Amino acid sequence: MTQRFETDLHSEFLRADLFLAMGQPTEAARILERVVAAEPANEAALELLARAYFGSAQLTRSEETLTRLVALAPANGWARRALARTLERQSRADEAAAHHRMADALGAA
Numbered sequence: 001m002t003q004r005f006e007t008d009l010h011s012e013f014l015r016a017d018l019f020l021a022m023g024q025p026t027e028a029a030r031i032l033e034r035v036v037a038a039e040p041a042n043e044a045a046l047e048l049l050a051r052a053y054f055g056s057a058q059l060t061r062s063e064e065t066l067t068r069l070v071a072l073a074p075a076n077g078w079a080r081r082a083l084a085r086t087l088e089r090q091s092r093a094d095e096a097a098a099h100h101r102m103a104d105a106l107g108a109a
Helices: 002-021 025-038 043-055 059-072 077-089 093-105
Strands: none
Touching: 002 025, 002 043, 025 043, 043 059, 043 077, 059 077, 077 093
């Protein structure tokens, strides 16, 4: 039973990735919310969920998800840069600066 559940989660993750690639971030987020609820420490799912939230201008949710991701993986330069950009879009450049510096130090693009 566990194997089937994991396969279903993976299929849902791939389906959400497809929705995001097709320019439907809101639908991707809806799917990914269930995946992250089932696997809250799954960094790939959190990253994709943050991208979906950012892409659908759900900036508060994007910030919350990226903050969780940074807490799980402090050396994730992509997450730091994405968090900085999310904060900037909320007119919070001062808070974003620290995350930009960290992303630079980690070699993130």
